[in-house]
């Protein structure tokens with residue numbers, strides 16, 4: 274088969290489409306013939322040599338895929354050859370075939386094109402586990418999504434709306450119309466506006482009940498300031514740095530909670546629990562058309578370098594997909 278390899282870490286040109294050995298399924302794995310994968314921000318770091326795959330994961334990038342099962346391991350009883358699926362991966366999605374632990378498979382949602390289904394597993398698992406499982410977003414509450422136009426953000430906005438929350442999102446102004454089309458009540462231009470002031474103004478001074486953050490250190494103090502009493506801040510990205518000072522007094526006064534998680538390195542059993550929760554709680558929303566994959570562009574997998582250039586520019590809205598021929 275072919276896969277995107279990284280012979281030497283570096284810029285987008287470091288991604289090389291090359292012939293590699295086919296994967297073999299372990300006893301609890303299936304082989305998926307990949308129809309599409311999607312570019313995640315973390316793939317850019319892996320390409321630069323800063324985010325190596327966890328032990329046991331395929332060397333090739335790609336944290337999710339869609340496709341058709343072509344082989345099943347000896348202990349797999351609940352999946353069969355020929356089923357259309359999508360999958361959460363620890364790596365290896367940028368390939369024509371990938372071995373997937375059975376617990377990380379999801380049926381391709383009914384009513385969603387199989388290629389577009391590749392846009393869903395990573396964002397669905399990350400956003401649901403943080404916003405619903407950890408932060409406990411409930412109907413009627415306010416959710417602030419930073420980076421609303423990202424792959425993660427476009428999903429989080431839709432999930433918040435589907436759960437009857439009021440959704441506020443930060444993004445550059447060029448993305449605001451599309452965020453409102455997804456159901457965001459307000460879009461905040463973080464480059465021109467003070468998001469803390471905006472959140473307070475839009476919530477009559479209360480603040481946001483839940484904040485999904487991708488900026489880390491750069492936004493920590495302001496996120497705490499923008500939280501409502503009893504608010505929950507879920508940090509999932511460090512685009513603004515990893516080390517910051519935290520005013521514990523401000524946190525205590527608000528009886529607020531901060532969590533910080535990463536999905537890729539979690540043990541298989543935890544990932545399987547999240548995947549199961551997504552299948553149970555999120556897939557019905559997708560199949561009802563309340564949440565859809567937001568796809569900026571489909572590109573041939575062999576052109577992954579161009580796809581990385583596009584994502585690096587942040588001019589995309591939603592996900593960039595890589596398709597096999």
Ligand SMILES: NC(=O)c1ccc[n+]([C@@H]2O[C@H](COP(=O)([O-])OP(=O)(O)OC[C@H]3O[C@@H](n4cnc5c(N)ncnc54)[C@H](OP(=O)(O)O)[C@@H]3O)[C@@H](O)[C@H]2O)c1
Pocket residue numbers: 312313314315395399419420421422423424425426443444445448463487488508509510511512534535536537584587588591
């Ligand atoms: N912890 C986990 O398990 C996990 C899993 C998946 C993803 N993530 C993280 O989630 C983030 C999004 O991932 P992705 O793949 O969806 O990324 P992406 O599509 O490449 O989007 C990155 C976004 O960052 C936004 N951004 C840049 N500076 C900003 C700022 N100062 N304030 C608000 N937004 C800003 C950009 O929006 P503008 O164009 O509007 O600037 C862009 O939409 C990444 O940090 C990634 O590492 C974490």
